[in-house]
Amino acid sequence: MDVSNTMLLVAIAAAYWLWFKRISRWLKGPRVWPILGSLPGLIEQRDRMHDWITENLRACGGTYQTCICAVPFLAKKQGLVTVTCDPKNIEHMLKTRFDNYPKGPAWQAVFHDFLGQGIFNADGDTWLFQGKTAALEFTTRTLRQAMGRWVNRGIKLRFCPILETAQIKCEPVDLQDLVLRLTFDNICGLAFRKDTRTCAPGLPENGFASAFDRATEASLQRFILPEFLWKLKKWLGLGLEVSLNRSLGEIDGYLDAVINTRKQELLSQQESGVQGHDDLLSRFMKKKDQKGQSYSEGFLRHVALNFILAGRDTSSVALSWFFWLVTTHPTVENKIVREICSVLIETRFDEVDRLVYLKAALSETLRLYPSVPEDSKHVVNDDIMPDGTFVPAGSSVTYSIYASGRMKTTWGEDCLEFKPERWISPDDGKFLNHNQYRFVAFNAGPRICLGKELAYLQMKTIAAAV
């Protein structure tokens, strides 16, 4: 290498070093490394990632900025991540400037093959239209009744008998797996009125459930790779991309058969004038899109898949943490059992609604162990957050739901303690709804979880049965 090339390299390295020193002073969060930004820290702490993010947020007063690509121009754009758990910032993103913070192109690309333009993966007008249609359905009493029916059926016919058999034989049960199977059966019943019976004696394998799991895992794996890399893997047909492709084929085949049966049923119902079914798929099949046309099969498939993804793991994860917390807090367990007994002595009508302490214990579980521990949004235009943080267009904002429930500034000195009492009004003993931007486990603003009330109904019924 001649002298001029060496000098050029030294000059570039020195300029980079000066730039890097400036940017690392400007970024408030965890240590950043040349080129790799804060990725080494994230990888090192991957087993306790949410606790690590919480510690960083505590040290920085609720918001910090870091970069996952310490390269000039990118570090303050696509490579910049603002991490926050400040309720005012969260409200700003999820409500006040909702349009400026969509899920964004990177998120949509990752999930497009699996979830298409379904409600969970849509932004803008596509989301608005589906959200309105779905929101109307979620407020109907018949959907609540349908959820009640599916849950009670699964509990009575299979969940409780499995637990009873294990008790008689003194055998251990994997409660987490059992609850996951039960909530999968519940949500499939609600979404397209099919009893998948994965929660059954002998814990049978179900092709649709396994394909769904593989597709979820393969889609999530795309998140940890740069976009060009997973797209290349998809193009070359490598690794989990092969599994994704195969699983999507199985899922499509299964759902196409369900949709075709439902179409036949709807036709014969129209002819005979008999009342229709109350599952979500049938409800969407009777509706028309923005152009006044019936939905395509592909769209209907995605509707069903989006609802399954939204309502399956979320409830089962929350219940698993709930059972763990309750077994480690005997006083809370006693109070729950006493409440269930006294409500059942009084009435057998709308009894689940009266289980206030149980709802408080479930909410407290979700505060400490939210099923969705963090979420991310894309910044469309330059903006300033209420706490003064400048967020440039093209960057992303991650809000840590896990950290939100663990901040002394929001929940007080005892924020790490499991205390269902904080959800009960001292004045009238009724359930106390905390501000939705402080308790973000169900998201907040226009994109708040549509299944929140159904989830409470489902979780209370299962918890009370155990």
Ligand code: HEM
């Ligand atoms: C403990 C149980 C649950 C929790 C913690 C939970 C949490 C959430 C969260 C955090 C989101 C926002 C996700 C995002 O935008 O990235 C969401 C959205 C949603 N949830 Fe739930 N969920 C639960 C149960 C359910 C159930 C049982 C259903 C359906 C029966 C459901 C239906 C939905 C739907 C349709 C959306 C999309 C709303 C939209 O984007 O407009 N959820 N949920």
